[in-house]
Amino acid sequence: MDYFSEGLTKAVALLLALDPETFSAVWATASVTALALIASLLMGLPLGFALGHFHFPGRRGVRLFVDWMLSLPTVVIGLIVYAFLTARGPLGEWGLLFSVPGMALGLTLLGLPIIISMTATAVESTDSRLTQTLLSLGADRWQLLWATLTEARFAMALAAATAFGRIVSEVGIAMMVGGNIKWQTRTITTAIALETGKGEFATGIALGIVLMIVALVVNLLVGLLRGRANGSAGGHRAGGGRT
């Protein structure tokens, strides 16, 4: 236990002293996560909305594909992205391997199906009663689309928080595509793996504390959003609410 408490003490000291190496990993994590999350949201929200709202041929096939993407092991995603970005790969000339944008690309493939799937589910679950309510209040086609989108906002935010949690804590893709390069692509998770392997528990624990705080905040946010999203299941059923 001594070495654990000693590691914890050192970890707190590293954080309080704003240790450059520790905070380099925190910064890399923040950059990669922000890029991947923004890309996932920009593509995933409209695609998820379209998948949940519109009925088109092949919709079930698309849904199956997205759900399959959800279950892909991250190491496989890392392998595929690595194969594309390596010098001999089709995107090799972009020079993205072992870079923050390259890692963000890989992590986007992790976050995108989460955003699409959860957004589509949110829109599907609100659609039937909400559509009739909006139409009966006089909404035209565009007002109907916009209101449906805004009514699913809590569920979409929940999707974003869930994707954030997955992206920020991912290690396989970050390690394979980023290469765990100190001061550049070393993220919190890859640094923890490395430092623990070297027996440097203090740095690992310090980074672990940061990650746990992030996880706690995300979980609190997810809990709050889930409450809001489920609070009325697509709007309060008039006549069927709290009694």
Add this chain to the structure above:
Amino acid sequence: MSAPLYRLRGVEAGYGEAAGLGPLAASVLHVPELSIAHGSIVGLAGHNGSGKSTLLKLLGFLLSPSMGDVYFDGRLVDQAALRAGHLLRRRAVLLGQDTCLLKRSVAANVFYGLKVRGLGADRRAVDWALELVGLDPVLFARRAWYELSGGEAQRVALAARLVLRPKVLLLDEPTASLDEESALRIREASLAAREQWGATLVAVSHDMIWLRSLSDEIVFMRGGRLTEAPSGIHGWSAVSVSA
């Protein structure tokens, strides 16, 4: 004598094939002739599945007839009119069985219909509508949708329609699973719609006492058809039907 507000001739309607949506379903509504006078309050009674809600959706322009003609306010509702259906729905507003509140404050819910009509935020109108359904604006206007009881939510949904001062108010089982006080408030507010701006009302309910206390006339339905009134029910001046 002025033309009736609604006139239906040889109307058939339903879901699926009858509505041009698919091969499985057939017509669930058959109305050889029905006229509803301006400013009348018509009750619709009948067993589950008798076509009451389908008729309300047709009158609310949420469902198109597969056959026959619908005249509204002296004009034939043709395909061109139905393409701009929101303009019709802004005159004939439905409070449906599956109505839900938007995930917004009470005031925002009541205001939504005015907003889609391009009218500015009118807090006085919102307060007036809430008072009409027996809700104190000071206590309720800022409440979130999930802070309402079933009865309060239903009254907010009605206020969201009354604030529009619609020409026609269509009520589909508005008192289902509500307590006596809420049912009474909804009746009073509905009657006020006719008294204050001459609205025409069509209401569906299984609560015959409530329905008779509201309606000038009661129309009975069975198997998608309008039928003769059971003995003891009199008066067909506002509604003329042909079974």
